[in-house]
Amino acid sequence: xxxxxxxxxxxxxxxxxxxxxKRETIIDAAFDLFRHYGYRRTSMExxxxxxxxxxxxxYLYFASKEELFEAIARMLAARMLKAIQEAIACDQPLEExxxxxxxxxxxxxxxxxxxxxxxxELLDPQHQLPDDVFExxxxxxxxxxxxxxxxxxxxGELDLHAAGFTVESAAATLTTAAxxxxxxxxxxxxxxxxxxxxxxxxxxLRA
Amino acid sequence: xxxxxxxxxxxxxxxxxxxxxKRETIIDAAFDLFRHYGYRRTSMExxxxxxxxxxxxxYLYFASKEELFEAIARMLAARMLKAIQEAIACDQPLEExxxxxxxxxxxxxxxxxxxxxxxxELLDPQHQLPDDVFExxxxxxxxxxxxxxxxxxxxGELDLHAAGFTVESAAATLTTAAxxxxxxxxxxxxxxxxxxxxxxxxxxLRA
Amino acid sequence: xxxxxxxxxxxxxxxxxxxxxKRETIIDAAFDLFRHYGYRRTSMExxxxxxxxxxxxxYLYFASKEELFEAIARMLAARMLKAIQEAIACDQPLEExxxxxxxxxxxxxxxxxxxxxxxxELLDPQHQLPDDVFExxxxxxxxxxxxxxxxxxxxGELDLHAAGFTVESAAATLTTAAxxxxxxxxxxxxxxxxxxxxxxxxxxLRA
Amino acid sequence: xxxxxxxxxxxxxxxxxxxxxKRETIIDAAFDLFRHYGYRRTSMExxxxxxxxxxxxxYLYFASKEELFEAIARMLAARMLKAIQEAIACDQPLEExxxxxxxxxxxxxxxxxxxxxxxxELLDPQHQLPDDVFExxxxxxxxxxxxxxxxxxxxGELDLHAAGFTVESAAATLTTAAxxxxxxxxxxxxxxxxxxxxxxxxxxLRA
DNA sequence: CATGAATGAGGCTTCATTCAT
DNA sequence: GATGAATGAAGCCTCATTCAT
Numbered sequence: 001x002x003x004x005x006x007x008x009x010x011x012x013x014x015x016x017x018x019x020x021x022k023r024e025t026i027i028d029a030a031f032d033l034f035r036h037y038g039y040r041r042t043s044m045e046x047x048x049x050x051x052x053x054x055x056x057x058x059y060l061y062f063a064s065k066e067e068l069f070e071a072i073a074r075m076l077a078a079r080m081l082k083a084i085q086e087a088i089a090c091d092q093p094l095e096e097x098x099x100x101x102x103x104x105x106x107x108x109x110x111x112x113x114x115x116x117x118x119x120x121e122l123l124d125p126q127h128q129l130p131d132d133v134f135e136x137x138x139x140x141x142x143x144x145x146x147x148x149x150x151x152x153x154x155x156g157e158l159d160l161h162a163a164g165f166t167v168e169s170a171a172a173t174l175t176t177a178a179x180x181x182x183x184x185x186x187x188x189x190x191x192x193x194x195x196x197x198x199x200x201x202x203x204x205l206r207a
Numbered sequence: 208x209x210x211x212x213x214x215x216x217x218x219x220x221x222x223x224x225x226x227x228x229k230r231e232t233i234i235d236a237a238f239d240l241f242r243h244y245g246y247r248r249t250s251m252e253x254x255x256x257x258x259x260x261x262x263x264x265x266y267l268y269f270a271s272k273e274e275l276f277e278a279i280a281r282m283l284a285a286r287m288l289k290a291i292q293e294a295i296a297c298d299q300p301l302e303e304x305x306x307x308x309x310x311x312x313x314x315x316x317x318x319x320x321x322x323x324x325x326x327x328e329l330l331d332p333q334h335q336l337p338d339d340v341f342e343x344x345x346x347x348x349x350x351x352x353x354x355x356x357x358x359x360x361x362x363g364e365l366d367l368h369a370a371g372f373t374v375e376s377a378a379a380t381l382t383t384a385a386x387x388x389x390x391x392x393x394x395x396x397x398x399x400x401x402x403x404x405x406x407x408x409x410x411x412l413r414a
Numbered sequence: 415x416x417x418x419x420x421x422x423x424x425x426x427x428x429x430x431x432x433x434x435x436k437r438e439t440i441i442d443a444a445f446d447l448f449r450h451y452g453y454r455r456t457s458m459e460x461x462x463x464x465x466x467x468x469x470x471x472x473y474l475y476f477a478s479k480e481e482l483f484e485a486i487a488r489m490l491a492a493r494m495l496k497a498i499q500e501a502i503a504c505d506q507p508l509e510e511x512x513x514x515x516x517x518x519x520x521x522x523x524x525x526x527x528x529x530x531x532x533x534x535e536l537l538d539p540q541h542q543l544p545d546d547v548f549e550x551x552x553x554x555x556x557x558x559x560x561x562x563x564x565x566x567x568x569x570g571e572l573d574l575h576a577a578g579f580t581v582e583s584a585a586a587t588l589t590t591a592a593x594x595x596x597x598x599x600x601x602x603x604x605x606x607x608x609x610x611x612x613x614x615x616x617x618x619l620r621a
Numbered sequence: 622x623x624x625x626x627x628x629x630x631x632x633x634x635x636x637x638x639x640x641x642x643k644r645e646t647i648i649d650a651a652f653d654l655f656r657h658y659g660y661r662r663t664s665m666e667x668x669x670x671x672x673x674x675x676x677x678x679x680y681l682y683f684a685s686k687e688e689l690f691e692a693i694a695r696m697l698a699a700r701m702l703k704a705i706q707e708a709i710a711c712d713q714p715l716e717e718x719x720x721x722x723x724x725x726x727x728x729x730x731x732x733x734x735x736x737x738x739x740x741x742e743l744l745d746p747q748h749q750l751p752d753d754v755f756e757x758x759x760x761x762x763x764x765x766x767x768x769x770x771x772x773x774x775x776x777g778e779l780d781l782h783a784a785g786f787t788v789e790s791a792a793a794t795l796t797t798a799a800x801x802x803x804x805x806x807x808x809x810x811x812x813x814x815x816x817x818x819x820x821x822x823x824x825x826l827r828a
Numbered sequence: 829c830a831t832g833a834a835t836g837a838g839g840c841t842t843c844a845t846t847c848a849t
Numbered sequence: 850g851a852t853g854a855a856t857g858a859a860g861c862c863t864c865a866t867t868c869a870t
Contacts, residue, residue: 056832170407468854535742674835675836
């Protein structure tokens with residue numbers, strides 16, 4: 001997975017590249033094992049073997065098993081943020097945009113976490129994730145959802161007043177309802193359920 | 208196994224009580240510790256101490272740590288089933304009944320599981336719960352939701368056709384959306400979120 | 415297994431009988447289990463169940479698991495002693511008598527101990543058998559063998575002098591050689607091997 | 622696995638030695654303890670302490686207590702095989718050769734196993750030794766005994782026909798009779814008893 | 829930087845023995 | 850005498866982490 005590059009290093013001044021590679025190699029290997037076997041059942045020994053390095057090497061890049069886990073979480077958060085922001089780039093009908101943003105976030109989580117038989121363990125807050133790891137992701141997500149709702153209100157498509165919601169409470173409710181889709185057993189069901197939830201809730205807010 | 212005898216105790220001699228309830232004492236202690244510290248971090252030693260018995264005593268009632276965990280799950284399932292069935296006993300407007308049933312199930316889960324910082328671990332399928340432990344609960348729950356929707360359709364309050372749903376898909380969607388409420392941070396938020404989700408989705412199905 | 419006899423006890427003065435029965439019931443059950451599963455793998459729980467009594471009852475008859483084991487050994491020693499003494503009662507040719515005595519002792523040991531897959535454990539001196547338990551058996555055995563050899567010398571059938579033996583050393587050697595037969599895998603092999611050893615060693619002492 | 626390097630150590634720096642021999646150090650320590658205290662009463666903790674390593678280290682070399690035991694057995698089997706093969710190298714009278722081969726095998730067993738007060742436990746088939754561990758040893762032993770008998774027959778020294786034996790049955794009988802010597806209480810007695818058995822049985826087969 | 833042998837605390841489970849009833 | 854629930858010491862094994870090379 002990690003490609004060694006000895007040739008192109010003229011002096012001795014560029015070990016960052018290889019190092020960075022090794023760091024990612026480890027993260028990838030660990031994430032893969034965590035998803036397949038869970039946090040507990042994946043030993044540092046396993047990770048080292050899968051990454052093709054010695055056990056001690058892991059501790060050169062991560063202070064502990066827990067910190068390695070956190071690094072994975074941070075990587076996932078970054079990917080989700082990017083996906084969410086890309087989802088509103090294209091111009092589409094309101095419902096499609098809702099669906100797109102939600103799939104960008106929830107779908108990513110689903111594919112990375114919930115599709116694993118050990119989803120629960122991976123989400124256990126025992127792994128004291130620094131509070132801010134997913135905070136930015138959530139904030140961005142909710143603000144975009146709120147913006148879309150506002151857009152619907154402005155265009156007259158939605159009528160929060162009739163339903164007794166504010167933009168904020170509507171955004172919170174839609175978001176939360178959508179979370180339920182993560183219970184899905186497979187990706188097809190996930191997509192269908194998410195679409196149904198978006199459709200039914202938007203109907204509830206329609207003018 | 209041990210028969211409870213509260214009535215026929217003439218004097219104050221009911222030492223049988225403690226012995227009979229030992230199994231429950233252990234379950235309670237274990238559940239408490241699991242919620243507070245998670246499955247992994249709760250040792251059999253801890254449970255024994257909390258239950259006020261010796262370590263070996265635990266094994267008189269449960270063959271292993273895992274089996275003790277399963278006993279807890281079974282107890283919770285039984286309580287939920289009872290709560291769900293009680294929730295439809297009283298006559299109320301449709302939305303209230305939806306809310307009642309959902310709170311009976313999801314609220315129970317929330318209070319028992321998700322309110323714990325270790326909810327995730329407690330739900331980890333690693334603990335291979337016999338497939339049928341929560342099956343009856345889920346089946347009952349979904350069938351009652353479906354019945355309520357049918358009732359709404361019959362009374363003309365709901366119009367699935369306009370929304371493009373069948374009774375089944377509507378029931379599934381409502382149920383799933385409601386699951387999202389379990390993400391709530393505290394019980395007040397849980398109740399409010401659940402109410403919002405029920406309101407907004409029912410509106411989406413209104414005639 | 416143990417028959418209760420409540421009727422025939424006129425007063426209250428004869429509990430020795432029943433007690434003694436229970437003691438033997440326990441010994442029988444324990445011996446059976448020890449032979450089948452070995453000392454370690456047989457728990458006091460198992461013995462109690464097999465004997466049809468409660469665990470605590472075992473301790474009314476035997477101070478410890480070890481003492482129960484010793485009681486079994488003592489019982490076996492007594493049976494062997496009886497068998498050995500019976501073996502010389504009948505009049506027969508010298509070789510037959512040798513064979514008879516040896517089979518009485520070694521055969522008994524073989525059937526009771528070595529035929530068990532856990533023979534080794536049952537003979538582990540960890541079970542500190544009081545030194546005298548099998549002492550009398552051995553003494554009787556050797557003295558009878560010595561007597562038979564003397565008889566052979568007196569009748570001119572054996573010639574120890576030519577072979578360079580005394581009665582004692584000859585008795586010891588025959589006895590020891592015969593012990594080897596206990597390596598046999600089944601009783602048929604045991605008998606054949608024992609017969610061969612007796613035949614060949616007696617030939618070695620013939621005039 | 623680890624290569625020993627005694628020669629090329631210029632200074633006094635041979636720490637490699639200790640590391641390389643750790644496996645053997647553990648085996649030696651464990652064998653010693655097993656002989657003195659038996660398998661059961663020797664804990665992994667004890668072995669680690671005796672070998673001067675940590676408990677976990679034992680598991681770097683042996684997967685379980687049982688496997689450590691098997692490694693000891695294998696080592697003993699190898700040593701016995703070597704001793705047996707060396708015993709027929711030198712040219713000697715028939716009886717001396719018998720004695721030599723038997724002492725090589727039985728004497729080794731006696732010194733290693735039966736001299737321990739826990740011989741029995743060490744031989745308990747509970748420790749499911751792979752069937753072939755001592756198979757080669759036994760096969761070699763018996764085949765050599767048979768060869769020696771054949772040699773005696775060829776030279777006219779032995780006369781199996783008169784005694785009613787074949788080479789095979791004679792070999793089996795001698796071998797088995799010799800096993801009895803292992804009952805000896807100390808090494809002097811063992812040697813004397815073995816010599817007596819060999820002498821008397823060979824006399825039984827003489828022409 | 830990299831290695832991997834070594835560590836040892838900690839966890840689950842068993843079972844001989846006790847004792848209140 | 851008889852019971853069996855309760856005890857708790859002791860045992861085997863795992864694995865995150867360290868450190869000398």
